[in-house]
Amino acid sequence: FRSVVLLDIMGTLVHDPFFDEFPSYFNLTFKELLSVKHPESWLRFERGEIDAAAFCEKFWAEEHAASQPPVSADGLLSHVRAHYRYLEGAERVLARLKATEGLGTHALSNYPVWYQAIEEELVLSKYLEWSFVSCHMGVRKPDARAYTIPTERLGVSASDAIFVDDALANVEAARAVGMAAIHFTGDWDAAEAELESWLKGRGVTLSPPAADASVTAT
Incomplete structure (x- = not known):
């Protein structure tokens, strides 16, 4: 894949129980x-x-x-x-990314081995690869290596990737290494539009939304 989407998990795709x-x-x-x-x-x-x-x-x-x-x-x-759940709109966008030809979608997450429990509860692997989790990389965002490790392993340049995260510091760090990045502020409709625009600029058409209404998050 020459175009890559890197997605934060907690607070971006999945409710983060850490705060409550x-x-x-x-x-x-x-x-x-x-x-x-x-x-x-x-x-x-x-x-x-x-x-x-x-x-x-x-x-x-x-x-x-x-x-x-x-x-x-x-x-x-x-x-x-028991509190892991998809954030509203996240699963719909994940399904569109998964169905898009010529696109690789990967997790880029700060999380311990407990990410396996997220997978067991929500099966994110239906939509993305758990490729870059801090407990395996040995570094956390916003360390620059958290962004260069994925591009090196995937064999792409930073400009071939777009990153989505709810933490502004992590977004700014991604931009500092040359990635496009979206600051997720709780609205997957807005983030979806930004992703679609970036992909269009690279000649990639985001797959239409699934007709199956069950592919939505609540």
């Missing part, structure tokens, strides 16, 4: 959770430097660990995975 359901597991608000959790353990988990057991063992900041309960990896994952 994740802290609710501990009966905390997000702000309260940030004040007591370890500042690096989740980032290390996302980079694949530690496994789930080590992440949970180091979940709390050292100064708060004695006053906080032990964290069960199975219990926490079971809680958050």
Whole structure:
């Protein structure tokens, strides 16, 4: 494929439980959770430097660990995975991308090995390849390597790729290496139009929407 779409997952295609359901597991608000959790353990988990057991063992900041309960990896994952769901409009656009000839569609996600639970719940592999997840790449967006690794492995230049993410810092980092990039702000109709325009400029026609009304997200 000479044209490539790289898609962030959490907060772009899939509801991200990190901000609401994740802290609710501990009966905390997000702000309260940030004040007591370890500042690096989740980032290390996302980079694949530690496994789930080590992440949970180091979940709390050292100064708060004695006053906080032990964290069960199975219990926490079971809680958050129940809240994985497609964002409105995402599945429709994914289906159009999948059906478009001459186009490769890949995940470019900051996430630990728990991305496998997202796949089990939603089967995103119907639409894209889980090619570039931080836990396997060893780097997280917005590190420049998070963008150059995909283009190198796919054998394309940065200008052959377009990236979609809800985090502006990640979008700006993609643009800095020469990619086209879309800042997703919650509206897949708008992002779809931008994707269609970029593809048209490369001589690629985005496949029409599926006639099957079931290919929609709720």
